[in-house]
Amino acid sequence: xxxxxxxxxxxxxxxxxxxxxxxxxxxxxxxxxxxxxxxxxxxxxxxxxxxxxxxxxxxxxxxxxxxxxxxxxxxxxxxxxxxxxxxxxxxxxxxxxxxxxxxxxxxxxxxxxxxxxxxxxxxxxxxxxxxxxxxxxxxxxxxxxxxxxxxxxxxxxxxxxxxxx
Amino acid sequence: xxxxxxxxxxxxxxxxxxxxxxxxxxxxxxxxxxxxxxxxxxxxxxxxxxxxxxxxxxxxxxxxxxxxxxxxxxxxxxxxxxxxxxxxxxxxxxxxxxxxxxxxxxxxxxxxxxxxxxxxxxxxxxxxxxxxxxxxxxxxxxxxxxxxxxxxxxxxxxxxxxxxxxxxxxxxxxxxxxxxxxxxxxxxxxxxxxxxxxxxxxxxxxxxxxxxxxxxxxxxxxxxxxxxxxxxxxxxxxxxxxxxxxxxxxxxxxxxxxxxxxxxxxxxxxxxxxxxxxxxxxxxxxxxxxxxxxxxxxxxxxxxxxxxxxxxxxxxxxxxxxxxxxxxxxxxxxxxxxxxxxxxxxxxxxxxxxxxxxxxxxxxxxxxxxxxxxxxxxxxxxxxxxxxxxxxxxxxxxxxxxxxxxxxxxxxxxxxxxxxxxxxxxxxxxxxxxxxxxxxxxxx
Ligand SMILES: Cc1cc2nc3c(=O)[nH]c(=O)nc-3n(C[C@H](O)[C@H](O)[C@H](O)COP(=O)(O)O)c2cc1C
Ligand code: SF4
Ligand code: FES
Numbered sequence: 001x002x003x004x005x006x007x008x009x010x011x012x013x014x015x016x017x018x019x020x021x022x023x024x025x026x027x028x029x030x031x032x033x034x035x036x037x038x039x040x041x042x043x044x045x046x047x048x049x050x051x052x053x054x055x056x057x058x059x060x061x062x063x064x065x066x067x068x069x070x071x072x073x074x075x076x077x078x079x080x081x082x083x084x085x086x087x088x089x090x091x092x093x094x095x096x097x098x099x100x101x102x103x104x105x106x107x108x109x110x111x112x113x114x115x116x117x118x119x120x121x122x123x124x125x126x127x128x129x130x131x132x133x134x135x136x137x138x139x140x141x142x143x144x145x146x147x148x149x150x151x152x153x154x155x156x157x158x159x160x161x162x163x164x165x
Numbered sequence: 166x167x168x169x170x171x172x173x174x175x176x177x178x179x180x181x182x183x184x185x186x187x188x189x190x191x192x193x194x195x196x197x198x199x200x201x202x203x204x205x206x207x208x209x210x211x212x213x214x215x216x217x218x219x220x221x222x223x224x225x226x227x228x229x230x231x232x233x234x235x236x237x238x239x240x241x242x243x244x245x246x247x248x249x250x251x252x253x254x255x256x257x258x259x260x261x262x263x264x265x266x267x268x269x270x271x272x273x274x275x276x277x278x279x280x281x282x283x284x285x286x287x288x289x290x291x292x293x294x295x296x297x298x299x300x301x302x303x304x305x306x307x308x309x310x311x312x313x314x315x316x317x318x319x320x321x322x323x324x325x326x327x328x329x330x331x332x333x334x335x336x337x338x339x340x341x342x343x344x345x346x347x348x349x350x351x352x353x354x355x356x357x358x359x360x361x362x363x364x365x366x367x368x369x370x371x372x373x374x375x376x377x378x379x380x381x382x383x384x385x386x387x388x389x390x391x392x393x394x395x396x397x398x399x400x401x402x403x404x405x406x407x408x409x410x411x412x413x414x415x416x417x418x419x420x421x422x423x424x425x426x427x428x429x430x431x432x433x434x435x436x437x438x439x440x441x442x443x444x445x446x447x448x449x450x451x452x453x454x455x456x457x458x459x460x461x462x463x464x465x466x467x468x469x470x471x472x473x474x475x476x477x478x479x480x481x482x483x484x485x486x487x488x489x490x491x492x493x494x495x496x497x498x499x500x501x502x503x504x505x506x507x508x509x510x511x512x513x514x515x516x517x518x519x520x521x522x523x524x525x526x527x528x529x530x531x532x533x534x535x536x537x538x539x540x541x542x543x544x545x546x547x548x549x550x551x552x553x554x555x556x557x558x559x560x561x562x563x564x565x566x567x568x569x570x571x572x573x574x575x576x577x578x579x580x581x582x583x584x585x586x587x588x589x590x591x592x593x594x595x596x597x598x599x600x601x602x603x604x605x606x607x608x609x
Pocket of ligand 2: 512
């Protein structure tokens with residue numbers, strides 16, 4: 001069953017099976033759904049509400065409460081910049097400026113080609129490495145603007161190559 | 166081994182012993198012997214008593230005595246739960262992550278003993294969403310190893326005590342570190358705090374008796390049970406015994422985690438451990454408990470880092486995440502940062518916190534953009550006075566001390582900014598409105 005916008009809800013079957021016995025599993029189920037689709041599509045939220053026998057309002061409430069759930073589609077690569085106190089003092093604003101110059105996007109935005117989304121987070125618990133950035137799952141500490149832009153460019157290129165190969 | 170103040174590490178044993186994150190490395194170095202001792206020779210209440218006598222205080226912020234907390238758990242209500250607070254979201258705190266990554270078995274052993282002490286059969290470790298890699302990887306491997314060796318699961322070490330341990334990931338919300346919000350989140354709800362009473366010890370997870378302790382707190386338990394309360398009292402002060410991990414960050418040469426006895430002076434942490442301030446600059450302000458702190462100035466450098474002395478100095482030890490500002494840091498900017506953090510993290514349940522942090526952010530922005538006046542500086546004070554004592558949970562209350570102490574210590578910087586604004590003399594209608602709202606509230 002693939003929705004017109006390319007959302008295959010059948011992918012959720014396994015998730016429901018895994019959590020069918022567990023109390024209070026709404027958050028892990030949403031996390032799994034997001035792993036599958038990259039964000040939380042409306043159709044998936046409705047399905048989760050139906051399967052769990054709770055109102056869509058409750059599911060929506062939880063999905064919007066937590067910062068790590070996304071209701072809109074995001075870029076293929078996600079760069080998180082920590083702007084917690086320790087990182088801010090060590091220069092996160094310079095990183096934001098460099099991205100604005102290089103990619104013409106501000107935190108919370110995605111490049112037009114859909115390659116990159118940048119996000120601000122607050123304290124990743126690695127302040128000793130300030131300023132800290134995370135590119136997809138890779139943590140990069142003590143970042144400098146030029147170095148960061150170079151790493152992002154390389155990361156996107158490598159991924160494109162890997163996908164093409 | 167150890168450092169200048171500790172012959173051997175008590176919590177950061179991985180800095181002394183290689184491979185301690187693996188179960189063989191841990192058991193080869195006395196790992197799980199405390200558990201064996203507890204199960205074979207001690208009654209559950211003996212375990213609680215030794216922790217009580219050791220004077221171990223909660224390391225998650227409030228410093229509440231752990232053994233006393235365990236003794237509140239009613240005997241006759243089942244099931245009971247242990248919830249380990251690994252939310253670690255206070256800006257500047259990064260100690261629990263190091264424990265869970267490099268010395269996970271000491272934590273797991275502590276959890277099992279806590280469960281034995283209170284008679285719980287299920288424990289959860291609740292970690293912030295950012296710990297995903299750790300929770301799906303290394304920490305889960307450690308749990309699996311403990312199951313494989315019979316330290317978790319049915320009839321642990323042949324005794325009639327059984328328990329299960331699960332890892333659970335949050336999804337991004339600072340408020341979930343607050344224990345009742347954490348319980349809601351663990352139940353799959355929005356992470357908003359509950360009213361207390363009832364306290365979690367009586368009605369916690371799924372309304373059952375629940376012990377909630379911080380990661381570092383429980384990591385102290387195996388050495389205490391192994392060596393006894395008197396041994397533990399050799400470290401620290403009389404009322405704040407033991408060692409503590411201090412997370413040091415900000416404008417110092419060597420930021421990082423340092424395990425030291427409680428009662429060590431702040432100066433030692435900054436100068437000896439942290440290699441002093443960058444470029445030899447002067448300390449301007451110290452935030453001892455991350456963004457939630459009352460800021461103290463350089464005159465506090467000789468204050469000792471224990472619960473009592475920090476409180477006497479007008480601040481708190483909290484999670485002991487020391488963020489150091491030097492003379493190059495703009496104090497108003499730093500305070501604005503913290504206020505923005507609280508605005509972002511306010512869960513929205515109660516209006517003093519939700520609206521207060523919103524208005525604080527607007528006033529700070531106005532001041533920093535040079536549009537503010539003296540009245541705006543006073544407005545900051547009005548807002549925090551309205552918030553203080555009126556918030557539903559401590560997150561809202563934690564917004565206040567940073568602003569209050571920043572205003573007191575660095576008044577001149579605020580006034581310099583306000584003067585610029587006075588010259589421009591632009592009324593801001595939103596703020597006029599806010600002022601009226603707040604004034605009318607204070608009358609009712
Ligand atoms: C806003 C807020 C955030 C908190 N964050 C944490 C946290 O990240 N980790 C933690 O252990 N305790 C945190 N606490 C304290 C917990 O509510 C609770 O007191 C603690 O987990 C109890 O464990 P302990 O007695 O071992 O310290 C927070 C409290 C508040 C009010
Ligand atoms: S004080 Fe803030 S975080 Fe706490 S309940 Fe109120 S709105 Fe939520
Ligand atoms: S402030 Fe950036 S990791 Fe803590």
